[in-house]
Amino acid sequence: MTPVLQAESVAKVYGSGQASVRAVDDVSFEIRPGEFVALVGPSGSGKTTMLAMLAGLLTPTEGSILIGGERLSQMSESRRTRFRRRSIGFAFQSNNLVPYLTARENVELMLRLNNRLNRQSKERAADLLARLGLDDRMGSYPSQLSGGQQQRVAIARALIHEPNLVLADEPTASLDTERAYQVVRTFAELIHEQQRAGIIVTHDLRMCRYVDRVISMMDGHVNRIIDDRVEIDALAAFSEESFSAQ
Amino acid sequence: MPLYLAIKEVLQNKGRFFLICLIVALITTLVLFIAALAEGLAAANKEYIENLTGELIVFQENVELSFPSSRIGRSTVNEIRRVKGVADVGQVSFASGALVFEQVSPEGVIIPTTATPQPPLDVTLVGVEPGRPGEPAVLSGASLGRSRSDGVIIDANVALRRGIQLGDMITIKTTQGTSEEFYELMVVGMADKLQFQFLPSIFIPYTTWEKVRPKANNSVETDELVSNVAVVKLADPSQWRQMALRLEEQVGKIEVVDRVTAYKASPGYAAQQSTLDTQRYFTLFIGILVIGGFFQIQTLQKVAQIGMLKAIGASNTVVVISAIAQIILVNCLGVLIGGLGSYLLQLSFPVEIPVIFTGRSVGTAIISLLLIGPISGLVSLRSLLKVEPLTALGLAQ
Numbered sequence: 136m137t138p139v140l141q142a143e144s145v146a147k148v149y150g151s152g153q154a155s156v157r158a159v160d161d162v163s164f165e166i167r168p169g170e171f172v173a174l175v176g177p178s179g180s181g182k183t184t185m186l187a188m189l190a191g192l193l194t195p196t197e198g199s200i201l202i203g204g205e206r207l208s209q210m211s212e213s214r215r216t217r218f219r220r221r222s223i224g225f226a227f228q229s230n231n232l233v234p235y236l237t238a239r240e241n242v243e244l245m246l247r248l249n250n251r252l253n254r255q256s257k258e259r260a261a262d263l264l265a266r267l268g269l270d271d272r273m274g275s276y277p278s279q280l281s282g283g284q285q286q287r288v289a290i291a292r293a294l295i296h297e298p299n300l301v302l303a304d305e306p307t308a309s310l311d312t313e314r315a316y317q318v319v320r321t322f323a324e325l326i327h328e329q330q331r332a333g334i335i336v337t338h339d340l341r342m343c344r345y346v347d348r349v350i351s352m353m354d355g356h357v358n359r360i361i362d363d364r365v366e367i368d369a370l371a372a373f374s375e376e377s378f379s380a381q
Numbered sequence: 382m383p384l385y386l387a388i389k390e391v392l393q394n395k396g397r398f399f400l401i402c403l404i405v406a407l408i409t410t411l412v413l414f415i416a417a418l419a420e421g422l423a424a425a426n427k428e429y430i431e432n433l434t435g436e437l438i439v440f441q442e443n444v445e446l447s448f449p450s451s452r453i454g455r456s457t458v459n460e461i462r463r464v465k466g467v468a469d470v471g472q473v474s475f476a477s478g479a480l481v482f483e484q485v486s487p488e489g490v491i492i493p494t495t496a497t498p499q500p501p502l503d504v505t506l507v508g509v510e511p512g513r514p515g516e517p518a519v520l521s522g523a524s525l526g527r528s529r530s531d532g533v534i535i536d537a538n539v540a541l542r543r544g545i546q547l548g549d550m551i552t553i554k555t556t557q558g559t560s561e562e563f564y565e566l567m568v569v570g571m572a573d574k575l576q577f578q579f580l581p582s583i584f585i586p587y588t589t590w591e592k593v594r595p596k597a598n599n600s601v602e603t604d605e606l607v608s609n610v611a612v613v614k615l616a617d618p619s620q621w622r623q624m625a626l627r628l629e630e631q632v633g634k635i636e637v638v639d640r641v642t643a644y645k646a647s648p649g650y651a652a653q654q655s656t657l658d659t660q661r662y663f664t665l666f667i668g669i670l671v672i673g674g675f676f677q678i679q680t681l682q683k684v685a686q687i688g689m690l691k692a693i694g695a696s697n698t699v700v701v702i703s704a705i706a707q708i709i710l711v712n713c714l715g716v717l718i719g720g721l722g723s724y725l726l727q728l729s730f731p732v733e734i735p736v737i738f739t740g741r742s743v744g745t746a747i748i749s750l751l752l753i754g755p756i757s758g759l760v761s762l763r764s765l766l767k768v769e770p771l772t773a774l775g776l777a778q
């Protein structure tokens with residue numbers, strides 16, 4: 136299977152001269168359809184910067200990124216915007232939803248933007264929200280939803296338009312453990328079912344039990360890639376123990 | 382799509398947007414009343430001149446187009462009449478008097494002529510030649526030519542307000558030397574749009590006007606018919622520019638202008654109109670600042686949200702059109718509310734207040750009010766375009 140995403144020796148330098156920061160350095164990886172990957176690492180290790188480059192929001196200083204075989208750097212600005220709209224699903228850490236739209240309208244917004252809103256796709260939106268346990272919250276506005284409910288709406292929005300690549304930057308940061316597990320589990324299920332490629336950025340290694348691969352970053356470099364199921368589960372279990380030991 | 386976002390946001394924040402609508406409505410009311418007042422005051426000043434049946438007005442030379450100072454004699458008028466291209470010419474004079482609602486009996490007793498006593502009304506007495514330019518077209522009744530020498534045409538609004546009907550006798554009071562004299566005249570015709578320099582007019586045949594007009598002493602008799610101005614009707618009205626020059630050339634000691642130049646030269650007219658215009662434009666300017674400021678602040682408050690929309694793939698076009706559509710919607714709604722409000726308010730005004738809501742300045746005021754939205758929208762355009770989708774990831778540069 137051809138990879139959905141290829142990052143080839145990507146680097147990002149912020150600023151110039153003395154004050155320059157090499158936030159991402161020589162990062163390469165591939166992700167295939169149906170693969171759910173966690174990007175982990177300490178604060179400041181370059182995870183968000185990497186994600187922004189994968190979404191075409193930030194231009195790499197070196198290297199290149201290909202999505203579906205297409206080179207992001209060769210697209211025009213408006214082409215990149217259209218590309219994000221069609222082929223990428225986004226869930227952010229906060230400020231995810233449009234406050235004046237209901238949960239359902241927020242999910243449908245992605246379809247509207249893509250001119251794909253019809254009876255069928257509306258039904259899919261409702262089904263997806265129901266699947267995420269929000270069947271009785273579809274008409275609620277973001278201000279009437281809890282943090283976890285909002286994150287679940289955001290995940291529905293990231294998936295509804297059937298993007299090739301789904302990116303989530305710490306979607307569980309504001310959630311308690313139980314909620315976080317629930318959100319990430321459903322997220323993983325949907326990625327697997329729909330054969331999308333998903334990347335979730337997280338601080339919380341316990342969430343790794345739901346992913347297929349863990350890419351660990353440190354000071355801008357990839358310092359470790361774990362794709363063995365046993366190793367991943369061991370990592371998650373270890374981090375769970377150290378959490379409960381606290 | 383952009384309209385969907387614009388309308389959803391307005392509906393979800395009705396209170397906030399309604400307040401802005403109200404501000405637009407108040408600005409609209411203010412601007413409309415200033416415009417209507419400008420229109421009304423201008424009309425009070427120029428109505429009669431503007432609606433004259435002749436294209437050109439002949440003044441005496443070097444009087445700076447002042448109606449009271451100008452003197453045009455019969456011989457000059459005859460000379461004008463002989464100039465090629467002149468269809469007709471009429472002499473017109475102005476004097477002031479009062480329309481009173483009382484009579485003096487032969488014994489010298491003052492008796493009210495109406496059931497309830499009414500205060501006198503200041504009027505302009507306009508002396509015109511029956512059937513010649515200067516005499517207004519009547520709405521009802523007869524024109525002066527075919528009637529008696531004491532027949533007059535009065536302003537239909539005055540008649541309505543003071544309960545005067547066709548065929549009624551009215552009493553005019555003027556000052557003759559040191560005493561007040563009363564003249565009985567009969568209303569033979571009514572016309573509208575006849576105000577001249579803020580007073581309603583009464584049109585009197587020339588010979589009668591000579592007797593009625595106030596005089597310093599009772600005995601001045603001139604051998605020639607002298608008026609303030611002459612009104613010239615042209616065979617070809619489109620030739621008025623050339624005709625004005627030709628008249629000044631062929632007839633000596635006169636200054637010939639069109640109607641607009643004549644009323645614009647009347648004392649205070651230009652100053653008054655430019656004062657009102659300044660107020661109006663200033664109010665519009667304030668409107669643009671307030672509305673533009675509001676939407677600018679709103680844009681700055683929504684940076685995170687706009688960044689998110691851009692990150693998930695909303696184009697700049699969608700974001701900008703949505704914002705501009707909101708401004709225009711709020712603006713139109715405000716102008717509508719303000720316009721309706723002004724109209725209703727104006728209905729409760731007494732007729733004496735010179736506001737006219739149908740004139741051209743009111744029309745241009747509404748158009749300029751509707752432009753507040755789009756112009757204010759430009760204020761926040763830059764900030765809308767500047768929002769980086771990266772802010773959605775907390776990575777603003």
Ligand SMILES: Nc1ncnc2c1ncn2[C@@H]1O[C@H](COP(=O)(O)OP(=O)(O)OP(=O)(O)O)[C@@H](O)[C@H]1O
Nearest residue numbers: 149156158177178179180181182183184185777778
């Ligand atoms: N706009 C910028 N200008 C300069 N340096 C920046 C900028 N944005 C990020 N950096 C730096 O780049 C590095 C990587 O930042 P990034 O936000 O990608 O890290 P992160 O792994 O997402 O951290 P966190 O877990 O705290 O979100 C950090 O050292 C940060 O200070």
Ligand SMILES: [Mg+2]
Nearest residue numbers: 182183184304
């Ligand atoms: Mg980050």
